[in-house]
């Protein structure tokens with residue numbers, strides 16, 4: 454049986470990595486085979502791109518960055534995501550195409566219509582079965598992200614940038630309301646886990 458494709462989204466510090474680990478454990482406890490991956494990344498080429506985009510300061514044109522993201526995504530889908538789903542794994546991906554709309558689109562200025570063209574090309578009909586949008590204010594995200602070590606290029610961006618990114622995510626959620634579940638991630642971990650559990654059980 455084909456597995457399920459679940460993506461986690463939200464601004465930096467929203468709790469994606471934290472909840473992804475929890476979801477992986479929850480699903481394994483429910484007897485599911487789980488594969489965890491991330492974007493940018495997930496393949497050798499994708500991880501190199503991650504280094505280039507997150508740590509580099511190459512002054513890339515936002516559209517160049519968008520094209521690179523989708524090139525790496527095609528590779529990720531072909532080599533990792535689609536084969537894992539076919540093997541029956543539940544694929545948990547830390548960020549996916551909604552992040553391109555939010556960051557390269559609303560954050561940096563790539564036209565959403567162009568992102569839509571690339572999405573149709575690269576996804577070739579595949580969409581996540583479920584996207585969990587962890588929504589927090591930029592202030593909370595920033596405060597939490599600060600607990601980690603080195604800020605990456607995006608984490609050094611200003612508040613206005615994060616407000617655009619957050620609002621873009623919420624717009625994506627409204628436009629894709631069957632796929633995207635918005636979670637108030639400003640609450641405590643147990644409260645969030647309770648809600649995640651309810652959502653996941655409907656997919657199990």
Ligand SMILES: Nc1ncnc2c1ncn2[C@@H]1O[C@H](COP(=O)(O)OP(=O)(O)O)[C@@H](O)[C@H]1O
Nearest residue numbers: 465466467468469470471597598600640641642
């Ligand atoms: N709901 C929460 N309440 C308290 N701390 C949280 C919560 N969610 C995440 N954190 C903490 O905030 C920090 C950033 O979380 P992380 O999962 O790395 O975010 P992201 O992957 O979305 O950037 C971590 O130290 C994590 O333990």
Ligand SMILES: [Mg+2]
Nearest residue numbers: 469470471547
């Ligand atoms: Mg993370």
